[in-house]
Amino acid sequence: MTTTPLRITVWGENVHEQVEQHVAERYPDGMHGAIADGIRENLPDAVVRTATMQEPEHGLTDEVLAETDVLTWWGHAAHQDVDDAVVDRVHKHVLSGMGLVVLHSGHWSKIFGKLMGTTCTLRWRSEHDQELVWTVNPQHPITRGVPNPIVIPEQEMYGEYFDVPTPDELVFISGFTGGEVFRSGMTYRRGLGKIFYFSPGDQDFPVYHHKDVRRVIANATEWARPEREREIPTLRRYDLGEYFDGQHYRGPFDDAPVDEEVPA
Numbered sequence: 001m002t003t004t005p006l007r008i009t010v011w012g013e014n015v016h017e018q019v020e021q022h023v024a025e026r027y028p029d030g031m032h033g034a035i036a037d038g039i040r041e042n043l044p045d046a047v048v049r050t051a052t053m054q055e056p057e058h059g060l061t062d063e064v065l066a067e068t069d070v071l072t073w074w075g076h077a078a079h080q081d082v083d084d085a086v087v088d089r090v091h092k093h094v095l096s097g098m099g100l101v102v103l104h105s106g107h108w109s110k111i112f113g114k115l116m117g118t119t120c121t122l123r124w125r126s127e128h129d130q131e132l133v134w135t136v137n138p139q140h141p142i143t144r145g146v147p148n149p150i151v152i153p154e155q156e157m158y159g160e161y162f163d164v165p166t167p168d169e170l171v172f173i174s175g176f177t178g179g180e181v182f183r184s185g186m187t188y189r190r191g192l193g194k195i196f197y198f199s200p201g202d203q204d205f206p207v208y209h210h211k212d213v214r215r216v217i218a219n220a221t222e223w224a225r226p227e228r229e230r231e232i233p234t235l236r237r238y239d240l241g242e243y244f245d246g247q248h249y250r251g252p253f254d255d256a257p258v259d260e261e262v263p264a
Contacts, residue, residue, distance in 0.1 A: 006046040008221050009068040010036040011060065013075040014052035016203040023203045031074055031201075031208055035103070038214025039072075039221060046221070053078060058086050065089060070099035070221040073106045076203065087111050095191030096232045099224025101217060104156075104201040107164075112197070115190050116164050122182070123159035126204060129177040131155040133184055133200060133212075137171045142185065142196065142219045150212040156202040158182045164197070172216075174199065185216070187223075191233050196220040 012032025016023040027034050032050045039048050051059025053075075065071070071090065075082065087110045094100050094115065102112045107120045133150035135143045159180035165188070172185030184199040198216060201207045208214065 006043065006221065006225055007067055007069045008036075008039055008043075008046055008048045008072065009060075009064060009070075010039065010048060010050045010072045011058070011074070012050065012052050013078055014054060015077045020203070026206050027203075027208070031203065034208040035072060035074065035201075035214075035217060038208065039218045042215055042218035043222065053082065058083060060086050060090060062089060065093040065098065068093070068098060069226055070101060070224045072101040072103060072217065072221065073109060073111060074103045074201070075109045076105040079109050082110050084110070087114060091115065092232065093230075094193035094195070097192035097226040097228065097230035099193060099221065099226065100195045101220045101224060102195065102197045103217070104199055107162075107197065107199070115188070115195060118165060119163045122162040123157075123180070125157040125159075125178070126202070127157070128154045128205075129157045131157070131184075131200060132175045133172050134175065135171070136173055137169060140169060140171050141223050142171050142187075142216060144219050146212045146215050146219075150200075150210075150216070152200055152205075152207060152210060152213070154205045155200060155207055156204065158184065158199050171196075172198070192226070192228070192230065194224040196224055 010032050012030055014030050014032060017027055017030045032052060036048050036050050039046060051064065090111050091114055102109065106112055107122065113120050131152040133152065135148040137143065157176045157178060157180055159176070159182050162183055167186035168189055169187040170183055171187060174182045174184035182199060186197050188195040198220060200213050
């Protein structure tokens with residue numbers, strides 16, 4: 001197990017905090033600030049930085065992403081304003097091994113949709129529902145140190161059907177006051193990168209101050225850490241011609257031109 005400090009970038013859209021007074025009062029340092037603080041209190045050795053949409057290149061330059069082991073993503077009001085070039089850049093880094101933790105309404109973000117290949121739509125209601133987050137995979141490291149269930153007194157309801165691919169692992173399901181259920185914690189792998197989606201957390205409720213929600217997010221960043229040196233997966237092609245008898249084959253990583261004569 002590596003002893004190198006885990007490098008985490010917490011990305012926040014940072015729109016609600018600028019235009020809605022009640023959100024600014026609830027999250028005076030922004031939701032990204034609250035999420036980052038929760039990670040720091042649970043992972044004191046981690047190197048945690050924040051980035052927001054208002055920064056040049058949304059704060060997600062190639063240099064920042066190259067120095068990021070795990071990226072967390074919260075967005076809601078301005079998904080459409082996220083630059084496609086930045087989305088492509090994040091996508092490339094996830095495929096190369098960077099971890100990604102997508103939070104709450106980030107299910108409709110461009111990057112999550114690009115990685116999932118579906119609409120990622122769901123049912124929702126914002127009427128101060130109680131949410132019970134039930135652990136369904138108690139052996140999973142993301143569940144370490146959290147109660148079963150996690151009780152969130154007030155939260156926006158997310159309900160099925162959630163149009164995402166079947167997850168690699170279902171970690172949490174949630175139940176709400178109205179009887180709805182939701183797959184609220186799921187893992188995926190794309191390329192060499194690990195992805196965790198976790199739904200609790202909304203601008204209208206103080207969910208990112210909840211100690212158990214903060215613990216889950218911190219656990220998820222540890223789980224999503226790259227397991228190997230990052231690189232873009234590649235598939236090399238070689239031309240067999242009309243007939244191939246197996247002679248002079250030097251493997252799929254042969255970069256010689258097709259018409260180059262290969263000595264016997």
